[in-house]
Amino acid sequence: GTTSSNSDGSITSTVQANTDAGFSIVLYAGSESNATVGHGLGGVPDMLIWKKRNGVNDWIVYHSQNTSAPATDHLHLNNTNATGDAATFFQDTLPTSTVFSIGTDDDVNDAKNYVVYCFRSIEGYSKFGAYVGNYNDDGPFVFTGFTPKFVLIKDIDQTYDWQIFDTVRSTINGGTMNYLEPNTSDAENVQTSGYKVDILSNAFKIRTNWTRLNNTNNNFIYMAFAEQPFKYANAR
Numbered sequence: 288g289t290t291s292s293n294s295d296g297s298i299t300s301t302v303q304a305n306t307d308a309g310f311s312i313v314l315y316a317g318s319e320s321n322a323t324v325g326h327g328l329g330g331v332p333d334m335l336i337w338k339k340r341n342g343v344n345d346w347i348v349y350h351s352q353n354t355s356a357p358a359t360d361h362l363h364l365n366n367t368n369a370t371g372d373a374a375t376f377f378q379d380t381l382p383t384s385t386v387f388s389i390g391t392d393d394d395v396n397d398a399k400n401y402v403v404y405c406f407r408s409i410e411g412y413s414k415f416g417a418y419v420g421n422y423n424d425d426g427p428f429v430f431t432g433f434t435p436k437f438v439l440i441k442d443i444d445q446t447y448d449w450q451i452f453d454t455v456r457s458t459i460n461g462g463t464m465n466y467l468e469p470n471t472s473d474a475e476n477v478q479t480s481g482y483k484v485d486i487l488s489n490a491f492k493i494r495t496n497w498t499r500l501n502n503t504n505n506n507f508i509y510m511a512f513a514e515q516p517f518k519y520a521n522a523r
Contacts, residue, residue, distance in 0.1 A: 295325030295385040302327035309409040317396040321378055323386040326405045332382045333415035334406040334510060336364060339399050347394045349377060349387070350508045352417035353443055357381070358388075362441060362508075365470050370443040406510070414511045418493075422503040426493025433513035435491050438484060439469070440500060440509045447499040452484045452491075454514065 293302045298318055304311035306329035315324050326332060335349040346364035353360045353370055358381040360370045375390035382388065387403075389396045408414050414431040420442075421427060437453045448468040456475065457465040463486060464478040483500060485492040491511065493501045500507070 291327070293325035293327050295327075296323035296387075298322045298324050300324050300326075304328060306330070307409070309407040309413055311405045313403040313405060315401055315403075317389075317399055317401060319391060319396060319398050321388070321390055322396065323388050324403070325386050326382070326403070328405050328407050329384070330407045331384050332387060332405045333408050335382070335387055336404040337395050338402055339394065339397060340402055342393075342397060342399050344394045344397075347376060347392075349382070351415060352508050354506070360443075362443065363470075364449065367446040367448055367470060369446055412513050415509070416511075417506060417508050420493075420498075420501040420503060420505045420507060422496045422498070422501055424494060424496055426495065426501045428490055428492045429509065430490045431511050431513075432489055434488050434515070435486055435511045436514040437512045438463075438491055438509055439511075440507055442499060442502060442505050442507050444505040445498070445502060447502075450499060454486055 290301050290303045293300045298315050300313050300315040302311055302313050302325065304327035309328065311327045313324060313326050333351040337347040348362040348364050351357050353362060358377050359372050359379045361376045362368065362370055375392040376395055378388040378390045380388040406413065406415060411433050418427040418429045440450045449470050451467040451469060452463040454463060457463060463484045466476050483495045483497060485494045495501060
């Protein structure tokens with residue numbers, strides 16, 4: 288709840304962090320030159336989401352499982368783009384336990400003001416990972432170590448929408464049905480039968496061959512948050 292000045296990077300940032308939850312909010316002013324910015328997470332970030340505050344630019348996403356070389360690649364939360372490769376976003380440099388690197392792309396480092404939402408996996412609370420699709424209704428089992436309450440998924444190999452599932456809006460026997468797409472202005476997609484993601488006590492399982500969640504041999508990244516700490520979770 289308290290903001291502080293952070294001088295760990297070459298650009299001084301303003302940080303509000305909850306290290307126990309693996310989350311921080313970072314504000315900084317871009318320099319238009321390669322730079323580093325302190326994030327205050329207390330560990331290496333697994334996911335970073337950028338937005339220019341005073342300009343019309345994309346939401347940029349770094350994810351630690353976005354290909355085998357995640358520092359070279361980026362995604363756009365506001366569109367369907369597959370992963371893109373450009374050193375001008377992160378300087379092809381992995382974030383560290385204290386800073387992340389920014390290149391000269393306007394989406395992350397114009398002479399404007401930016402906000403970055405920073406996350407790292409906390410055992411029993413959050414998980415940022417990946418799975419490979421098999422195009423089968425008996426889809427991948429994705430271990431999280433907790434009962435997920437919220438899951439965000441993106442196929443990084445195809446131009447498909449981002450998908451959000453949760454256990455509040457719609458469930459059938461522990462499976463989630465309805466989904467939202469944060470890159471669109473669409474209303475909630477309401478399913479009348481069946482479910483796409485099965486929520487388990489320590490994982491989620493894909494229960495569809497729908498290509499946006501389970502395309503053959505495609506790579507998917509995800510962000511998941513727990514319903515409650517694992518030791519208190521109810522078996523499903």
